[in-house]
Amino acid sequence: MTTTPPDQSLPSEGREMGRQRVRSRTDRKLVDATMRIALQRGVDAVTIEEVSRISGVAKTTIYRRFHNRQELLDGIAHTEMVRPLDMSHTSFDVEGIAERIHAAVQEFDEAFGVKAVGQVMSSDSGFFHSVVVNVLEPVRNRIADYFKRGAQAHKFRPDLDVDFILDLTLGGMVATAALHDGVPQEWPHRMAEFLWPHIEALPQGNTGSQPTNPTQPLQTVA
Template identity: 30%
Template structure:
């Protein structure tokens, strides 16, 4: 792929995600993406056979969580899980996609985004389970509920305030740390030494 081709693909992805975040999946059409990205419709159709392919490629680009070392401590993993959860909401579906997901206004989109979110969540759950097992082998903590609490806290703050405060991650992690009995000191110490 040439640099020009890569730049065009990035513009297509950015436009697709911008339309999804701000206006919902029904606003994501080849025509709208072409207008917002400045990439010709014919070029878009050469890359993607339809809207679903364009949405899939664009969402897949942000649904893959950044890798985390298998040896990361539980406080580092919980911080990573919170940051990845926030990122996938902010950088991919946004308010427009979330509204469509909750109302099922676009069933094709709902099916697509749920499949991507399930895969993203599986990876977060695996990392959290691994860290929890390594540090607290007898823990009966429900990892799925911890993930629900993190995402729910983020969505609730956005619903209540219109945005999440800059210190959202730290505030959520302080609650999780208290529940897990792990200290933020471990997170800060490991962050600085990494």
């Protein structure tokens, strides 16, 4: 009786999907190991041998992808570390702002952790600069897009200083993560509640005063 060889038991599409899953898991291990070494001991400590030891991925496998250490660093810096969350239907209110901030926390945690964001952004290393361009800036741009769409929908102030809001939110996120060993579950909502009075659009026809713009200095009375 003729039997089907094990490697032919699945349709070609299934075998290809299996290979892609294995490759994806390997990519994740290499990213995590490289970032861990670079953040804890510096970029100079990243070697193929050390990445292999930390990740558990065989050196032969790594060398099939990267010929040397520099190719490894370049490849990791350009790897998709974050899977963007679909926020296209997020509401433009306190709950929506909290949801958008929480999504950013998740994205940073998936990449290398919120606590490491400040270290990555402040480093003068070419490797970390590439990580900023390919990982951090896209996350920041997605948050900016949310606030811009909210202003266009007349839910947020039309003169909203998006860059300032982003600096305030991301800076607070990184500081909170450093102080509390992570971002507490309730923090995104607390930040959203803080921001809302300053960015909420006035109802049409309402000429009342708007809450103080956090981008403008407070006026003092002599």
